[in-house]
Amino acid sequence: xxxxxxSLRKSLVLPLHSNIRTLQTFSKNDAQAASALRxxxxxQDDEYADVDWDNLGFxxxxxxxxxxxxxxKDGEFTQGELSRFGNIQLSPSAGAIYEGxxxxxxxxxxxxxxxxxxxxxxxxxxxxxxxxxxxxxxxxVDAVKQTAxxxxxxxxxxxxxxxxxxxxxxxxxxxLGLGPSPEYxxxxxxxxxxxxxxxxxxxxxxxxxxxxxxxxxxxxxxxxSITNYAPVLKALSRAKSxxxxxxxxxxxxxxxxxxxxxxxxxxxxxxxxxxxxxxNGTILEGITRKSVMEIASDQGYEVVExxxxxxxxxxxDEVFCTGTAVGVAPVxxxxxxDKRVEYETGDESVCQKLRSVLVGIQxxxxxxxxxxxxxxx
Amino acid sequence: MKAxxxxxxxxxxxxxxxxxxxxKNGAERMCMHSPSVQQFMEGVKQTVxxxxxxxxxxxxxxxYLRPLLFGSGASLGVSAASEYTFVxxxxxxxxxxxxxxxxxxxxxxxxxxxxxIGGTGAVKAISNYGPVLDAMRRAKAxxxxxxxxxxxxxxxxIEEVSAANIFLVxxxxxxxxxxNGTILRGIIRExxxxxxxxxxxxxxxxxxxxExxxxxEEVFCTGTAAGIASVGSITFQNIRxxxxxxxxxxxQQLRSILVGIQxxxxxxxxxxILEID
Numbered sequence: 001x002x003x004x005x006x007s008l009r010k011s012l013v014l015p016l017h018s019n020i021r022t023l024q025t026f027s028k029n030d031a032q033a034a035s036a037l038r039x040x041x042x043x044q045d046d047e048y049a050d051v052d053w054d055n056l057g058f059x060x061x062x063x064x065x066x067x068x069x070x071x072x073k074d075g076e077f078t079q080g081e082l083s084r085f086g087n088i089q090l091s092p093s094a095g096a097i098y099e100g101x102x103x104x105x106x107x108x109x110x111x112x113x114x115x116x117x118x119x120x121x122x123x124x125x126x127x128x129x130x131x132x133x134x135x136x137x138x139x140x141v142d143a144v145k146q147t148a149x150x151x152x153x154x155x156x157x158x159x160x161x162x163x164x165x166x167x168x169x170x171x172x173x174x175x176l177g178l179g180p181s182p183e184y185x186x187x188x189x190x191x192x193x194x195x196x197x198x199x200x201x202x203x204x205x206x207x208x209x210x211x212x213x214x215x216x217x218x219x220x221x222x223x224x225s226i227t228n229y230a231p232v233l234k235a236l237s238r239a240k241s242x243x244x245x246x247x248x249x250x251x252x253x254x255x256x257x258x259x260x261x262x263x264x265x266x267x268x269x270x271x272x273x274x275x276x277x278x279x280n281g282t283i284l285e286g287i288t289r290k291s292v293m294e295i296a297s298d299q300g301y302e303v304v305e306x307x308x309x310x311x312x313x314x315x316x317d318e319v320f321c322t323g324t325a326v327g328v329a330p331v332x333x334x335x336x337x338d339k340r341v342e343y344e345t346g347d348e349s350v351c352q353k354l355r356s357v358l359v360g361i362q363x364x365x366x367x368x369x370x371x372x373x374x375x376x377x
Numbered sequence: 378m379k380a381x382x383x384x385x386x387x388x389x390x391x392x393x394x395x396x397x398x399x400x401k402n403g404a405e406r407m408c409m410h411s412p413s414v415q416q417f418m419e420g421v422k423q424t425v426x427x428x429x430x431x432x433x434x435x436x437x438x439x440x441y442l443r444p445l446l447f448g449s450g451a452s453l454g455v456s457a458a459s460e461y462t463f464v465x466x467x468x469x470x471x472x473x474x475x476x477x478x479x480x481x482x483x484x485x486x487x488x489x490x491x492x493x494i495g496g497t498g499a500v501k502a503i504s505n506y507g508p509v510l511d512a513m514r515r516a517k518a519x520x521x522x523x524x525x526x527x528x529x530x531x532x533x534x535i536e537e538v539s540a541a542n543i544f545l546v547x548x549x550x551x552x553x554x555x556x557n558g559t560i561l562r563g564i565i566r567e568x569x570x571x572x573x574x575x576x577x578x579x580x581x582x583x584x585x586x587x588e589x590x591x592x593x594e595e596v597f598c599t600g601t602a603a604g605i606a607s608v609g610s611i612t613f614q615n616i617r618x619x620x621x622x623x624x625x626x627x628x629q630q631l632r633s634i635l636v637g638i639q640x641x642x643x644x645x646x647x648x649x650i651l652e653i654d
Contacts, residue, residue: 131510164453176441176468177602178513180541190452213495216529218488220508225503229455231409233498236455252529263455284553291593325454 005059048197053160058374063154063190081363089230096170097126100324103148106154113374118287126223131180147188160192175366196325203332203345204245214249258308265289268316278305320351328355380425381438383641386652395564403500408457424465438471473602480609480622481522486512490529498559541600545593546627555582562636565599597628605632
């Protein structure tokens with residue numbers, strides 16, 4: 001980013017017309033530099049990066065390589081390439097949608113991806129809503145595999161975490177008025193991670209937010225777009241400063257129905273019934289969410305997607321959250337209008353049962369009968 | 378924001394301190410650090426001075442300035458950025474709409490909301506623009522100039538256009554939706570309200586039900602990019618209402634005064650103009 005800033009500073013005295021010429025020059029030079037970077041791998045097959053694997057949190061620890069691919073508004077995505085992780089050239093008028101997936105290391109050293117084709121399709125649908133072209137499913141999955149494989153020394157040892165992979169699709173071309181970008185860039189980078197929440201694997205404490213709203217019908221809440229995250233930082237930081245782990249948002253119309261948390265979907269258990277808010281455009285259709293629904297169904301639970309009234313949440317036996325970053329996280333308490341409810345958690349909980357199955361499949365200790373796991377080495 | 382070249386060759390800016398304050402307030406809502414008003418003004422002034430030869434000749438347009446604030450530091454989870462970058466760049470522009478100065482044809486959008494209560498509609502943030510490109514494309518493909526959005530909660534009241542505020546004129550009364558968190562508080566909007574009051578019009582900032590569109594005599598949009606743009610028609614649920622356009626109307630009267638002040642041909646008694654030298 002510093003490189004981009006200093007070149008931007010130089011460009012500030014030039015108007016947009018000159019800026020367009022400068023950006024085009026940058027793109028050409030970068031392409032030449034990138035193709036020169038097809039060097040031999042610098043690292044041994046079984047080498048680990050110098051990281052304290054026992055103390056992974058959830059911050060950015062950039063792995064060596066990233067994957068970059070560009071597309072013009074009227075063209076198609078064609079060939080992308082790996083290059084060393086570094087700052088990207090960015091037009092000041094960029095916009096972005098993104099994805100999140102993980103690579104896991106099996107006991108025997110093999111590396112697994114979990115349902116990356118679903119992330120690919122979700123990005124395509126999101127891109128369409130935001131008037132952006134997107135990579136094909138094949139291009140997306142290939143890019144994710146290449147990034148994971150090139151960075152395999154950054155995949156934590158089995159049991160210590162995973163390699164979080166961040167595909168990103170952004171408008172990268174110059175545009176002044178309100179309209180689609182003339183150029184798009186697809187990037188995939190990665191970072192080893194442990195637990196998403198600072199609580200680690202301890203149960204979460206959630207706050208039901210009534211002032212700030214995450215999405216509205218007809219909006220873009222169902223897209224994994226940056227436009228859904230920045231506006232909720234205020235609600236999130238306010239809740240965190242009061243000791244909560246995250247925020248549960250309500251629907252924008254009645255302000256009575258549960259939607260999701262800032263970075264994960266939510267499930268409510270009562271007896272043998274597991275309910276989760278239906279995805280109708282305002283909620284992100286989580287891949288962990290849909291996987292957990294199938295696992296629960298297989299285990300004989302009644303799984304229901306519906307409008308979940310906030311009163312049902314306050315009356316539940318268990319509550320848990322799902323997401324690629326968060327995994328399957330138990331909720332210990334929810335606070336709504338000064339009323340605080342506690343839930344069952346622990347080893348015998350339904351949440352823990354579902355988590356064990358999911359993690360088992362992801363890390364290869366449970367047989368993958370559904371074809372959810374892709375081995376990349 | 379814009380820099381204009383007056384007839385006498387002076388380079389003038391219109392109320393830039395209001396943009397500085399709006400960015401500060403917006404940054405606070407988005408948990409971002411922002412430049413102080415002085416720093417913002419300094420950045421803008423330097424950009425204009427350095428690009429002085431790009432400010433169009435009088436009456437040919439203006440230098441449009443784009444101050445931008447973004448999180449530029451490394452971060453993986455959902456959190457505030459560790460570093461912010463403030464950028465200002467400029468580009469000479471004339472008319473925002475491809476209609477030029479001809480009247481606009483607007484479409485009332487009923488499916489896609491621009492903003493919602495508890496969201497960021499009042500902030501000039503990219504989060505309000507990306508999600509409406511879809512609605513704009515559909516409207517433009519059907520020949521409309523832009524989209525007029527309704528409130529997300531009831532879908533009964535008008536809010537604003539993709540890149541401009543909206544005003545209705547009936548007799549001696551000028552009405553515009555009140556800014557209550559979902560609508561961008563336009564600087565041209567605020568200025569036009571004051572000019573209209575000075576001229577003796579009754580100005581109402583309130584909830585404006587979509588039905589009132591049928592009763593208006595004139596409709597216009599306001600924005601830095603849009604200026605004061607006449608609206609020739611609005612289509613709502615397949616019913617098209619037409620409005621008076623042309624010289625001798627309220628819209629033209631307000632526009633002449635605003636442009637006169639901005640370009641220095643009308644005396645600036647309100648201290649709205651900053652001369653850049």
